[in-house]
Amino acid sequence: MRRLTRRELALMLGAGAIAGTTRAEGSGPVALPGVVGMAEAKAKLGRPLSREQADRVIAGAMAAAVGAGSGVEAAASIFTPGDTVGIKVNCLAGRSLSPRVELVEALVDLLAGAGVDRRKIIVFERTSRELERAGFTIRRQGPPYRCVGTDNDYDRLPSSSGAIGSCFARIVSTECTALVSFGVVKDHDLSGVSAGMKNWYGVIHNPNKYHQNGCDPFIADVARHPFIRDKLRLTVLDGVVAQCHGGPAYRPGATFELGLVSASTDPVAADLWAWQVIEAERRRRGMPTLEEAGRPVRFLATAAHHGLGVDHPDRLRLVTA
Amino acid sequence: MRIDRRRLVVLGAAGAAGALQPRLLRASAAPKRAPGSAGDDLPAREASWYKKLEEGRVECELCPQKCTVADMERGMCGVRENRGGTYFTLVHGRACAVHVDPIEKKPFFHVMPGEKALSYSTAGCNVECKFCQNWEISQFRPEQVQAYDLPPKALVATAKRTGARLTAATYGEPVVFWEYVRDAAAAANAAGLKPTVVSNGFIQEKALREVAPSLAAIKIDLKSFREEFYEEQVRGTLEPVLKTLQVIRELGVWLEIVVLLIPTLNDSVEEVRDLSQWVRKTLGPDVPVHFTRFHPTYRLTDLPPTPVTTLERSWKIGREAGLNFVYLGNVPSHPGENTTCPGCGEILIRRVGFRVIANNLVNGACPECSRQIPGVWE
Numbered sequence: 001m002r003r004l005t006r007r008e009l010a011l012m013l014g015a016g017a018i019a020g021t022t023r024a025e026g027s028g029p030v031a032l033p034g035v036v037g038m039a040e041a042k043a044k045l046g047r048p049l050s051r052e053q054a055d056r057v058i059a060g061a062m063a064a065a066v067g068a069g070s071g072v073e074a075a076a077s078i079f080t081p082g083d084t085v086g087i088k089v090n091c092l093a094g095r096s097l098s099p100r101v102e103l104v105e106a107l108v109d110l111l112a113g114a115g116v117d118r119r120k121i122i123v124f125e126r127t128s129r130e131l132e133r134a135g136f137t138i139r140r141q142g143p144p145y146r147c148v149g150t151d152n153d154y155d156r157l158p159s160s161s162g163a164i165g166s167c168f169a170r171i172v173s174t175e176c177t178a179l180v181s182f183g184v185v186k187d188h189d190l191s192g193v194s195a196g197m198k199n200w201y202g203v204i205h206n207p208n209k210y211h212q213n214g215c216d217p218f219i220a221d222v223a224r225h226p227f228i229r230d231k232l233r234l235t236v237l238d239g240v241v242a243q244c245h246g247g248p249a250y251r252p253g254a255t256f257e258l259g260l261v262s263a264s265t266d267p268v269a270a271d272l273w274a275w276q277v278i279e280a281e282r283r284r285r286g287m288p289t290l291e292e293a294g295r296p297v298r299f300l301a302t303a304a305h306h307g308l309g310v311d312h313p314d315r316l317r318l319v320t321a
Numbered sequence: 322m323r324i325d326r327r328r329l330v331v332l333g334a335a336g337a338a339g340a341l342q343p344r345l346l347r348a349s350a351a352p353k354r355a356p357g358s359a360g361d362d363l364p365a366r367e368a369s370w371y372k373k374l375e376e377g378r379v380e381c382e383l384c385p386q387k388c389t390v391a392d393m394e395r396g397m398c399g400v401r402e403n404r405g406g407t408y409f410t411l412v413h414g415r416a417c418a419v420h421v422d423p424i425e426k427k428p429f430f431h432v433m434p435g436e437k438a439l440s441y442s443t444a445g446c447n448v449e450c451k452f453c454q455n456w457e458i459s460q461f462r463p464e465q466v467q468a469y470d471l472p473p474k475a476l477v478a479t480a481k482r483t484g485a486r487l488t489a490a491t492y493g494e495p496v497v498f499w500e501y502v503r504d505a506a507a508a509a510n511a512a513g514l515k516p517t518v519v520s521n522g523f524i525q526e527k528a529l530r531e532v533a534p535s536l537a538a539i540k541i542d543l544k545s546f547r548e549e550f551y552e553e554q555v556r557g558t559l560e561p562v563l564k565t566l567q568v569i570r571e572l573g574v575w576l577e578i579v580v581l582l583i584p585t586l587n588d589s590v591e592e593v594r595d596l597s598q599w600v601r602k603t604l605g606p607d608v609p610v611h612f613t614r615f616h617p618t619y620r621l622t623d624l625p626p627t628p629v630t631t632l633e634r635s636w637k638i639g640r641e642a643g644l645n646f647v648y649l650g651n652v653p654s655h656p657g658e659n660t661t662c663p664g665c666g667e668i669l670i671r672r673v674g675f676r677v678i679a680n681n682l683v684n685g686a687c688p689e690c691s692r693q694i695p696g697v698w699e
């Protein structure tokens with residue numbers, strides 16, 4: 001698929017060529033169905049990006065995602081200064097295959113640059129222990145931002161969405177007004193792909209209940225719960241190093257240097273891109289497709305069916321910084 | 322039987338000198354230990370029923386969910402974890418609820434009436450009933466509830482100290498802590514106690530056969546007699562539960578059945594009749610069946626409690642189907658709580674709620690007509 005440039009996207013937006021786009025000037029957060037912005041970031045497995053590189057990559061991907069002139073401008077079009085922003089990172093695979101700290105901190109800086117109070121930016125994961133293992137420092141109150149595990153601080157009562165019934169982390173249900181899924185690009189043994197949407201399993205108390213049938217319809221059901229559907233503004237995927245097999249745990253032989261970071265206001269499109277990337281690498285290695293391997297990616301069609309985003313490759317628009 | 326968080330009591334670890342400690346379950350209320358999402362700070366013991374698959378996966382062979390679990394992931398019950406291709410139980414000897422109950426509360430009505438049972442549970446369950454009364458244990462993972470080290474020998478020592486003559490694996494779902502059940506049963510038998518289990522019966526046959534013979538009695542929740550109900554309300558299947566009931570009978574272990582009647586979902590005349598006739602025909606007339614009253618809870622809060630008239634109708638259907646021992650539950654003081662001689666109609670055991678008011682059995686027989694009443698009486 002040919003990638004658009006940010007400028008081309010801006011022209012398309014001006015011409016109304018992206019169906020379903022929300023927010024004209026000043027009327028709420030931007031949402032661009034099917035659009036995935038991306039920026040290049042080369043680094044070996046386990047090697048950090050320089051902070052300068054991380055800033056450039058995040059700003060580039062964000063700007064590309066919404067056709068903005070800069071990362072700060074992009075952040076300002078997605079978030080408001082009054083928001084409390086929760087950034088859910090997926091740290092299950094430890095330091096080797098979790099979102100890079102420097103990328104997450106670059107996003108935090110962009111949000112702060114767009115006027116969001118740093119004390120209201122919460123980087124979180126299921127447990128503090130997982131965060132620490134992935135290289136994050138626990139900061140219950142900040143500065144320069146809060147970084148905490150939900151550590152079983154769930155709602156007292158479950159709430160239902162489709163087939164799921166779960167207690168949600170209070171950070172999500174109560175504290176935050178806006179959410180970011182910050183995942184990695186990796187294979188998953190059950191759902192096929194674990195990128196942005198599967199990451200939300202980490203905010204319910206009982207994810208183990210929802211692994212049947214390739215996690216379908218459960219991933220979509222979690223994501224369409226109002227706590228997430230109404231607050232999710234952005235999905236960022238760290239694809240500097242990705243993994244095409246053996247997930248969700250880190251599997252050294254299955255990682256590859258993809259060298260890309262993506263950002264999208266469409267959670268389904270973000271994962272569709274991740275799926276395509278994983279399939280491409282599997283093809284390159286002569287491996288069977290995920291479907292042939294017995295784990296077809298079903299949850300994206302279900303999510304699209306519920307109106308959460310775009311799952312058709314023809315409507316996916318990749319935009320480079 | 323529902324565990325009320327306010328009333329839940331844990332009899333500490335063996336060394337805790339029997340001090341009763343009020344307990345809250347969820348770490349959000351009173352965390353005692355740092356949770357570990359991957360569970361690797363939880364004590365673990367290799368599981369007894371699983372097989373290794375290619376690429377570090379495992380397949381659990383304990384229950385009919387047959388979870389295939391990748392490295393660092395857990396099965397549906399949340400208490401079994403794959404660590405590098407070896408499958409572990411995270412709840413062996415890790416009790417999150419321990420309480421001394423009358424055996425009638427399980428309910429067992431034909432097992433040592435009036436005796437106390439040291440009841441214990443861990444976190445986790447292999448199904449997800451929308452009407453679960455103990456969801457604050459069963460629907461949580463081990464690191465999400467406060468638990469105590471209570472290995473089998475300590476459990477038995479605690480039972481003896483409290484005067485309990487039975488143990489009961491209950492509250493949550495014993496299938497998911499089956500290794501603990503097995504080892505606690507062995508310790509209980511060695512100490513002259515009677516081990517019992519209260520379960521959903523959703524277990525693979527091999528695991529059942531390996532442990533059931535060491536148990537004095539098993540109570541199975543037969544949640545419905547319709548596959549659709551199991552699929553929609555339980556996220557399990559009926560067929561393996563029916564198989565479990567047959568295996569328990571075949572093994573000669575004392576069996577009682579509880580059917581929680583939920584208005585409009587499983588309480589129709591046809592379904593209750595089908596169920597009763599199947600029990601009569603397949604398991605025999607002497608298996609006690611308890612029809613119990615539903616109260617709204619967990620994810621089924623939009624239905625009313627079961628009308629007593631529905632329970633009474635079901636009682637009648639059960640009797641008409643030829644069942645000798647049909648009981649009503651969660652309706653204190655109802656005559657349906659009493660045990661009556663199927664031969665002469667004499668009331669043999671009179672109960673109010675979980676209390677035995679009078680036990681007229683003589684060596685397990687009716688004092689009037691001498692008919693032997695099946696059960697575990699001593």
Ligand code: SF4
Pocket residue numbers: 381382383384385386387388395396397398399401446447496497
């Ligand atoms: S016992 Fe747990 S892990 Fe094993 S098959 Fe059943 S639900 Fe799955």
